[in-house]
Amino acid sequence: MLERIRDLGPVVLVPAAWAATAASVLGALGSDGMLIAHAVMVMFITFFAVTGWSAMSDGAFRAWRLVMVxxxxxxxxxxxxxxxxxxxxLLFSVSLVGWMVLPAGGLAYTGREVAPARRLYFLTAGLSAxxxxxxxxxxxxxxxGVLLVGIAFVGVGQTVGIADASYRDR
Incomplete structure (x- = not known):
């Protein structure tokens, strides 16, 4: 069960995080909601890093372990x-842009490591960047409006990348 949560959780959490971010920019999700979202993200990222640490020691997983750390x-x-x-x-901007750039690097590295999907991962990394x-x-x-367009590019790129990774890891 734990492995299934680790495999499928990000497929739900990544697009949900970017949807919540867009909702916050639009004023539909207030600061209390974003405070809770940040606290939950810290817990989930820590959970995925700790429970998957040994499984992420080689190949493309090494990059994702670094992304989480x-x-x-x-x-x-x-x-x-x-x-x-x-x-x-400043702190919100560091968090926002950080979570745009870190996975872009992970997706690019995954493209290097996963030859059959190289173009897909480079494309998703490019969308995120x-x-x-x-x-x-x-x-x-x-x-x-410009901020929302950037969030949309990132959300699509990262969601497609994580969905493909989850599918390939089954």
């Missing part, structure tokens, strides 16, 4: 933004 403090930065209001924008650039531009310009 670095992702925990990145997520904690976002969580800290709720408690350190004088740095909230492009989304990070677009979203950062939206953040810097204060343009909500």
């Amino acid at each position: 670095v992702g925990i403090p990145v997520t904690l930065a976002g969580l800290a933004g709720f408690f350190v209001p004088e740095f909230d924008r 492009l989304g990070a650039v677009v979203a950062t531009g939206g953040l810097l310009a204060g343009e909500q």
Whole structure:
């Protein structure tokens, strides 16, 4: 059962996280909801890292283990933004852009390691990286629509990548 949760959980959690992020940008999910989302993300990422540590010691899994290890403090930065209001924008931005860039690297590395799906993973990495650039531009310009386009690119890229990885790992 634990292995099934580890395999299928990210397929649900990744698109849910980006949907929640978009909902927050649109004002449909308030700060309490995002605070809870960050706390839950820290718990899930830690759970996946700890329970899957030995299974992620080689191949493409090594990159994802690193993504999770670095992702925990990145997520904690976002969580800290709720408690350190004088740095909230910076901390939220670090968390947001961090979770756009980290998986882009993991997807690119996966493309190197998984030859049959190389193009798919490079494409999904590219979508995530492009989304990070677009979203950062939206953040810097204060343009909500541009930020949402970046989030959409990232959400699609990461969801397709994780869904394919889950399918291949069965």
